[in-house]
Amino acid sequence: MQFLGDYLEKVKAKKLYRQTIVYNPVSATHVQENGQVYLLLASNNYLGLTHDPVVQQAAIEAVRLYGTGSGGARLTTGTHPLFDELEQELANFKDTQAAIVFNTGYMANVGVISALAGAEDVIFSDELNHASIIDGCRLSRARVVVYRHSDMEQLQELLKATSCRGKRLIVTDGVFSMDGDIAPLDKIVALAEQYEAIVMVDDAHATGVIGPGGHGTAAYFGVQDKVQVQLGTLSKALGAEGGFVAGSQELIEYIRNKARSFIFSTALAPATIAAGLAALRQLRAQPALVTRLQENAQLVRQLLEYAQMPVVLDGVAPIIPVIVGDADKAVKLTAELKQQGIIISAIRPPTVPVGTSRLRLTVTASHDRKELAAAVNTIVATVKQSEMIVR
Numbered sequence: 059m060q061f062l063g064d065y066l067e068k069v070k071a072k073k074l075y076r077q078t079i080v081y082n083p084v085s086a087t088h089v090q091e092n093g094q095v096y097l098l099l100a101s102n103n104y105l106g107l108t109h110d111p112v113v114q115q116a117a118i119e120a121v122r123l124y125g126t127g128s129g130g131a132r133l134t135t136g137t138h139p140l141f142d143e144l145e146q147e148l149a150n151f152k153d154t155q156a157a158i159v160f161n162t163g164y165m166a167n168v169g170v171i172s173a174l175a176g177a178e179d180v181i182f183s184d185e186l187n188h189a190s191i192i193d194g195c196r197l198s199r200a201r202v203v204v205y206r207h208s209d210m211e212q213l214q215e216l217l218k219a220t221s222c223r224g225k226r227l228i229v230t231d232g233v234f235s236m237d238g239d240i241a242p243l244d245k246i247v248a249l250a251e252q253y254e255a256i257v258m259v260d261d262a263h264a265t266g267v268i269g270p271g272g273h274g275t276a277a278y279f280g281v282q283d284k285v286q287v288q289l290g291t292l293s294k295a296l297g298a299e300g301g302f303v304a305g306s307q308e309l310i311e312y313i314r315n316k317a318r319s320f321i322f323s324t325a326l327a328p329a330t331i332a333a334g335l336a337a338l339r340q341l342r343a344q345p346a347l348v349t350r351l352q353e354n355a356q357l358v359r360q361l362l363e364y365a366q367m368p369v370v371l372d373g374v375a376p377i378i379p380v381i382v383g384d385a386d387k388a389v390k391l392t393a394e395l396k397q398q399g400i401i402i403s404a405i406r407p408p409t410v411p412v413g414t415s416r417l418r419l420t421v422t423a424s425h426d427r428k429e430l431a432a433a434v435n436t437i438v439a440t441v442k443q444s445e446m447i448v449r
């Protein structure tokens with residue numbers, strides 16, 4: 059078992075060693091550790107729904123009524139009626155005929171991509187797509203053609219140059235998870251029509267976040283009817299847990315019959331489903347939550363821009379990366395910021411390309427604007443003081 063220690067030594071030497079950190083969440087925006095409270099700028103809980111009293115109550119009641127675990131897979135032990143309600147409301151929210159819930163967004167990607175594509179098919183995938191898309195592509199055994207990030211000219215060239223006997227699938231994150239920019243979905247669907255490809259968008263960071271009322275990337279561009287597969291998660295803006303796919307009735311039936319990560323895993327617990335459903339209803343009843351989220355994100359992005367921090371300029375999503383380059387520097391900066399009461403994640407390879415390690419700030423609708431402004435001041439001062447910016 060020598061290889062275990064060898065590997066760990068190697069990642070430590072590269073400053074890429076990873077550890078879980080224990081924090082006690084005290085609200086949607088603050089965590090506690092050893093009696094000290096920290097401002098959290100590292101959560102994907104974009105609408106603060108994890109701590110919405112209505113959502114919490116729905117989960118509590120589901121535990122009382124239905125117990126804790128689900129006891130088995132959806133197709134064998136049975137599907138809790140809450141699943142039907144949730145799936146119908148998700149389809150309605152996404153403006154599609156049907157939807158299907160998986161245990162996580164990761165499992166949804168792996169299950170759907172490997173169900174849709176096989177050895178005869180070609181998948182065109184953005185180079186910055188999420189790891190779960192990459193893993194789904196690998197599992198499918200399809201030929202995978204990676205195109206440069208949101209580069210539509212190259213995508214077109216590759217579509218033109220790649221012949222295939224089977225299907226073509228173009229897959230992209232809607233909002234990119236580490237950069238916060240939005241995929242040019244309007245252009246992607248146009249190319250897909252021209253070259254007869256299926257379009258799949260992963261809206262893990264877009265559902266509840268962008269588009270009018272938080273309906274996601276397809277709605278943002280008004281191309282819902284041209285995106286065949288819309289994937290999302292209940293774990294981020296919806297404050298619960300679980301992935302989902304929305305699309306035509308036939309697509310969802312196909313996935314139910316073919317996606318192995320759906321078929322062979324125990325269903326989510328009733329409390330989780332109840333929380334997801336209550337959160338979706340809160341989102342739909344309060345579109346102002348999405349507006350506040352967008353305003354808070356805009357505030358932080360603008361303050362960072364004024365201070366000449368290297369943020370992605372055209373972003374609109376609440377993911378705001380400050381690129382510092384070196385992995386070790388990113389980790390040291392987050393440690394310094396923690397001493398000043400702020401928790402931000404350092405994102406390093408292999409999550410992002412070598413040389414683009416970053417502080418990844420995420421903003422939620424629940425953050426207080428004054429506290430956000432003060433935090434940006436602290437971040438800017440800390441980054442400038444360390445003279446660490448590479449760009």
Ligand SMILES: *Cc1c(COP(=O)(O)O)cnc(C)c1O
Binds near residue numbers: 291
């Ligand atoms: C987080 C994320 C996922 C995985 O969703 P989970 O519900 O956390 O498993 C999938 N795709 C993207 C783009 C993500 O950011």
